[in-house]
Amino acid sequence: xxxxxxxxxxxxxxxxxxxxxxxxxxxxxxxxxxxxxxxxxxxxxxxxxxxxxxxxxxxxxxxxxxxxxxxxxxxxxxxxxxxxxxxxxxxxxxxxxxxxxxxxxxxxxxxxxxxxxxxxxxxxxxxxxxxxxxxxxxxxxxxxxxxxxxxxxxxxxxxxxxxxxxxxxxxxxxxxxxxxxxxxxxxxxxxxxxxxxxxxxxxxxxxxxxxxxxxxxxxxxxxxxxxxxxxxxxxxxxxxxxxxxxxxxxxxxxxxxxxxxxxxxxxxxxxxxxxxxxxxxxxxxxxxxxxxxxxxxxxxxxxxxxxxxxxxxxxxxxxxxxxxxxxxxxxxxxxxxxxxxxxxxxxxxxxxxxxxxxxxxxxxxxxxxxxxxxxxxxxxxxxxxxxxxxxxxxxxxxxxxxxxxxxxxxxxxxxxxxxxxxxxx
Ligand SMILES: Nc1ncnc2c1ncn2[C@@H]1O[C@H](COP(=O)(O)OP(=O)(O)OP(=O)(O)O)[C@@H](O)[C@H]1O
Ligand SMILES: [Mg+2]
Numbered sequence: 425x426x427x428x429x430x431x432x433x434x435x436x437x438x439x440x441x442x443x444x445x446x447x448x449x450x451x452x453x454x455x456x457x458x459x460x461x462x463x464x465x466x467x468x469x470x471x472x473x474x475x476x477x478x479x480x481x482x483x484x485x486x487x488x489x490x491x492x493x494x495x496x497x498x499x500x501x502x503x504x505x506x507x508x509x510x511x512x513x514x515x516x517x518x519x520x521x522x523x524x525x526x527x528x529x530x531x532x533x534x535x536x537x538x539x540x541x542x543x544x545x546x547x548x549x550x551x552x553x554x555x556x557x558x559x560x561x562x563x564x565x566x567x568x569x570x571x572x573x574x575x576x577x578x579x580x581x582x583x584x585x586x587x588x589x590x591x592x593x594x595x596x597x598x599x600x601x602x603x604x605x606x607x608x609x610x611x612x613x614x615x616x617x618x619x620x621x622x623x624x625x626x627x628x629x630x631x632x633x634x635x636x637x638x639x640x641x642x643x644x645x646x647x648x649x650x651x652x653x654x655x656x657x658x659x660x661x662x663x664x665x666x667x668x669x670x671x672x673x674x675x676x677x678x679x680x681x682x683x684x685x686x687x688x689x690x691x692x693x694x695x696x697x698x699x700x701x702x703x704x705x706x707x708x709x710x711x712x713x714x715x716x717x718x719x720x721x722x723x724x725x726x727x728x729x730x731x732x733x734x735x736x737x738x739x740x741x742x743x744x745x746x747x748x749x750x751x752x753x754x755x756x757x758x759x760x761x762x763x764x765x766x767x768x769x770x771x772x773x774x775x776x777x778x779x780x781x782x783x784x785x786x787x788x789x790x791x792x793x794x795x796x797x798x799x800x801x802x803x804x805x806x807x808x809x810x811x812x813x814x815x816x817x818x819x820x821x822x823x824x825x826x827x828x829x830x831x832x833x834x835x836x837x838x839x840x841x842x843x844x845x846x847x848x849x
Pocket of ligand 1: 563564565566567568569570571593595624640641642643644646647649650696697699709710732
């Protein structure tokens with residue numbers, strides 16, 4: 425039902441799968457029964473499989489026994505640790521629900537039908553679409569995987585010849601740690617359910633053996649990071665109007681997430697996760713760290729601290745308390761990058777200037793100084809009034825008290841009204 429495993433050691437207990445919550449429990453069970461295959465339906469990583477005991481931290485504490493039937497169980501004496509595993513749509517969703525349970529998220533937060541609209545690709549499909557994942561197809565690389573450009577038929581989504589059909593971006597996750605799999609699951613869960621013109625479209629996924637891949641719409645201009653910083657401060661600059669359009673689009677995406685029936689904390693807002701199409705329409709990507717917001721009167725959810733240096737809110741870094749307002753802080757940082765043309769963090773800058781927020785914050789409050797931080801290459805296109813309005817908005821986003829930060833809706837309204845109509849004389 426859940427997983428197909430291949431073990432490198434003799435194991436006779438594959439008539440059933442025993443799911444336990446901890447290694448200790450697994451070890452005890454193993455000693456007692458002398459049956460040493462203890463599996464989790466959620467494939468985590470090699471790190472969670474020690475010897476012939478596999479367990480999952482994300483399991484609820486209760487011991488469950490689930491019969492494993494049909495072709496899904498397998499034992500083969502290969503040399504690899506475990507190689508046989510595949511997930512279809514329903515088991516992906518089950519896995520996500522299991523993993524959120526352990527993350528103190530209420531069960532009422534779960535979605536069930538999100539993955540219905542996604543195409544399940546085979547590994548061979550994606551291999552063909554990228555010409556065997558050859559290096560010429562690589563369009564980017566992040567901490568959790570390499571991104572390839574591939575082609576599929578627009579209607580059938582079967583792989584097509586390079587240059588023919590529809591281009592797609594294929595992310596192949598590195599699965600050295602458990603994080604890769606978790607990110608893959610979260611991405612499918614959230615992007616499978618959330619559809620908006622300012623969120624990148626997830627087309628499908630692949631889970632075969634140890635491979636985890638995601639297939640997205642191809643964003644021809646790549647990331648904001650590539651564009652905004654590619655020429656240093658000397659080369660041609662991204663036009664001011666484009667920067668403001670991108671800010672507005674990103675705010676729309678964020679307002680959509682925060683305004684959803686079950687508000688979603690994006691947690692990874694940064695220039696490399698804002699992707700651009702041919703018209704510089706901006707879309708948020710990478711939902712691997714996303715999380716549902718708090719319920720009821722709670723102000724935050726507690727979670728492990730993950731994110732990117734320079735963008736993460738200080739209270740989140742200090743306490744692990746995550747809220748919608750953590751995203752607002754990150755949005756303030758991105759807006760500051762757009763205004764200044766400088767990276768959120770850059771070790772190559774002189775001491776005191778490495779972290780953009782710390783360096784620039786004093787300039788934001790002073791109308792006379794505010795033009796000094798605007799990227800010199802685009803200054804002629806920016807009025808003091810506009811720069812100051814933006815500076816005030818950034819300042820609010822970066823407020824040390826999360827409650828004092830504006831909402832995404834407020835940011836959206838402010839940005840939309842940045843160019844006030846000239847009053848008639
Ligand atoms: N859908 C897409 N279309 C076009 N290019 C993409 C797409 N998705 C990702 N890329 C490119 O691949 C790069 C790597 O993306 P990825 O999300 O793996 O890492 P990152 O966001 O740069 O960093 P990290 O995820 O490690 O924080 C992006 O910066 C972008 O240039
Ligand atoms: Mg990314």
